[in-house]
Amino acid sequence: MGFFTDTSVCIGCKACEVACKVWNQVPADAGPTGSGTSDLAELDLLGMSYDNTGDLGANTWRHVAFVEAPPRTPGAGDVRWLMSSDVCKHCTHAACLDVCPTGALIRTEFETVYVQPDVCNGCGYCVPACPYGVIDVRPDDGRAFKCTLCYDRTKHGLTPACAQACPTESIQYGPLDELRERADRRLEQLKAAGVAEAQLYGRDPGDGVGGDGAFFLLLDEPEVYGLPPDPVVTTRDLPGMWKRAAAAAAGLAVAVAVAFVEGRRR
Amino acid sequence: MSRYLPYLAELQPRAFCEVSPELARERGLVQNGWATLVTARSAIELRVLITERMTPLRIDGGETHQVGVPWHFGHGGFATGDSVNDLLSIALDPNVHIQESKALTCDIRPGRTPRGPALRALVEDYRRRAGLTP
Ligand code: SF4
Numbered sequence A: 001m002g003f004f005t006d007t008s009v010c011i012g013c014k015a016c017e018v019a020c021k022v023w024n025q026v027p028a029d030a031g032p033t034g035s036g037t038s039d040l041a042e043l044d045l046l047g048m049s050y051d052n053t054g055d056l057g058a059n060t061w062r063h064v065a066f067v068e069a070p071p072r073t074p075g076a077g078d079v080r081w082l083m084s085s086d087v088c089k090h091c092t093h094a095a096c097l098d099v100c101p102t103g104a105l106i107r108t109e110f111e112t113v114y115v116q117p118d119v120c121n122g123c124g125y126c127v128p129a130c131p132y133g134v135i136d137v138r139p140d141d142g143r144a145f146k147c148t149l150c151y152d153r154t155k156h157g158l159t160p161a162c163a164q165a166c167p168t169e170s171i172q173y174g175p176l177d178e179l180r181e182r183a184d185r186r187l188e189q190l191k192a193a194g195v196a197e198a199q200l201y202g203r204d205p206g207d208g209v210g211g212d213g214a215f216f217l218l219l220d221e222p223e224v225y226g227l228p229p230d231p232v233v234t235t236r237d238l239p240g241m242w243k244r245a246a247a248a249a250a251g252l253a254v255a256v257a258v259a260f261v262e263g264r265r266r
Numbered sequence B: 001m002s003r004y005l006p007y008l009a010e011l012q013p014r015a016f017c018e019v020s021p022e023l024a025r026e027r028g029l030v031q032n033g034w035a036t037l038v039t040a041r042s043a044i045e046l047r048v049l050i051t052e053r054m055t056p057l058r059i060d061g062g063e064t065h066q067v068g069v070p071w072h073f074g075h076g077g078f079a080t081g082d083s084v085n086d087l088l089s090i091a092l093d094p095n096v097h098i099q100e101s102k103a104l105t106c107d108i109r110p111g112r113t114p115r116g117p118a119l120r121a122l123v124e125d126y127r128r129r130a131g132l133t134p
Helices: A015-024 A095-099 A161-165 A176-192 A238-265 B021-027 B117-130
Strands: A002-006 A062-069 A080-087 A105-107 A113-115 A171-174 A199-201 A214-218 B016-019 B034-038 B043-050 B057-059 B062-064 B107-110
Touching (some): A002 A080, A002 A176, A015 A161, A080 A214, A095 A105, A171 A176, A176 A214, B016 B021, B016 B034, B021 B043, B021 B107, B034 B117, B043 B117
Antiparallel strands (some): A002 A171, A062 A080, A105 A113, A199 A214, B034 B043, B034 B107, B057 B062
16 A cells, blocks of 8 residues: 655645644644744744755654746746645665664564654664655754654554545555556656656556555656656665675685794794 | 644744845845845844745836735734734725735845834934834
């Protein structure tokens, strides 16, 4: 199961962001993201169009970005006001899950990635491991938090809070193969309507993270939305690195043994 | 009401006005800085959001700028800011008893609004120069 977020119909109402916080009891993030302050007197504008959230973090599991992109042909037409609701990608090859030493991060029966708050010890290994910069540690709590894909709702057959709240069905929840089909059809439709830049992001199971459990339809390049264009699971090179390290260690052991044997002979 | 709810307050936490890059350049307004809006009634201060979505209007060969202001803010709650109602006349629509017009002419200048007697002096100066008061 996963999300398909079709940003072409998002109206930027931020209902998803609020519904997520209400259902999951995520604290309001008053200061700059990551500052961890919940003092609402510190609230301030970011000066980034209508986006005053900034990015995903321990206290923001859905983030609606507002991008004011220049018109397609420079100097002609209006600025394109792109809105997109970002979320944890629930990667097929999830680096956060690979590096978690306590086993707090698990793959659920819905193929989603979930942090068990009662197991997480707050070591923070998962934070730099995420190729999208999604998961983060809540400073006044110590533990890592991110989108749970509403595990507590889906377990009972309910739709995740954000998808339930979205008035335009920009956020769709369902079995991934069904969503992928739907996304392909939508992309075709947009292309036929002349939206040349429309593209799917994270849909391809052959990409660097094995495909995203939450993928997107974007109306421009991923960079325009602040998304990495070619994410790769950060633990990809670990087996190779360990092999090299093992070879080096074996070489050293041999050298030491030889030194002892040779030393005794003299 | 919504200014008192943390989850809504954090989405749009301060009163702001939207201006075109052209107007910002002309008046020395900076992104996220303060601006003072002055009308015949009063003056309020708002944070500046410079955006290409606002474009100057060409009317009769002249250039007219628009300033966009959301009606939402006040002193109460977590999402605070000056109330735009202060800029209006108090003529009410007879049917619904709400301000009859929410489009008006104004001036915009960089910086915060003076308070107390200085505010009155500022507005009076504008009125006199506009020929509204002798
Ligand atoms: S609820 Fe839907 S339409 Fe509203 S901001 Fe979120 S994705 Fe966009």
